[in-house]
Amino acid sequence: MAALTDSLFFAIYPDAAAAARIAQLALRLNVEHGLRGKPAATDRFHVTLHHLGAFAGLPDDIVARAKEAASNVSMPPVDVAFDRVSSFPGRRNKKPFVLRAGADANAGALHDFQKTLGIALQTAGLAVKVNSHFTPHVTLLYDERHLGEQTVESVRWTAREFVLVRSLLGRSQYVQLARWSLAA
Numbered sequence: 001m002a003a004l005t006d007s008l009f010f011a012i013y014p015d016a017a018a019a020a021r022i023a024q025l026a027l028r029l030n031v032e033h034g035l036r037g038k039p040a041a042t043d044r045f046h047v048t049l050h051h052l053g054a055f056a057g058l059p060d061d062i063v064a065r066a067k068e069a070a071s072n073v074s075m076p077p078v079d080v081a082f083d084r085v086s087s088f089p090g091r092r093n094k095k096p097f098v099l100r101a102g103a104d105a106n107a108g109a110l111h112d113f114q115k116t117l118g119i120a121l122q123t124a125g126l127a128v129k130v131n132s133h134f135t136p137h138v139t140l141l142y143d144e145r146h147l148g149e150q151t152v153e154s155v156r157w158t159a160r161e162f163v164l165v166r167s168l169l170g171r172s173q174y175v176q177l178a179r180w181s182l183a184a
Helices: 016-032 060-071 108-123
Strands: 006-012 047-055 078-087 095-100 137-143 150-159 161-168 173-181
Touching: 006 060, 016 078, 016 095, 016 137, 016 150, 047 060, 047 108, 060 108, 060 161, 060 173, 078 108, 078 137
Parallel strands: none
Antiparallel strands: 006 047, 006 161, 078 095, 078 150, 095 137, 161 173
């Protein structure tokens, strides 16, 4: 069986100002909580909308179907606001510490967009889940410690595009393969 080298996912990225605020927050919280994990690079901050899978090589057929599906999505820009941090479950020494919205936050537009994209991907024959368990978040770092939820100053931006991303597994490198505008 061939080794997995690539994964594909759709994401939105914060604008430069929001990414800088996220980076500052990650550094501050890392120090405050005595975490050992290294904060993610600013250019890696994103919200995953749909993961398409991990593959041995870049699957051109899946990339083509994903691009076709994405080109059929028509949605307005999406306002994003995250005001909580917490650890997600993970491997014992690698728990994601994430920025996300509180349970009371109105993330309806982001959920609607994720669902619309998911339906387009399913229509194109791609196996993705469209469910109510989507938890929008930005991974700040990975650490062995588990931290409970805490409120932080809100980080906001308006997502004006979404991106198909190729992750080179084991190399901490993302390649943006294509992008689509969100227009009113």
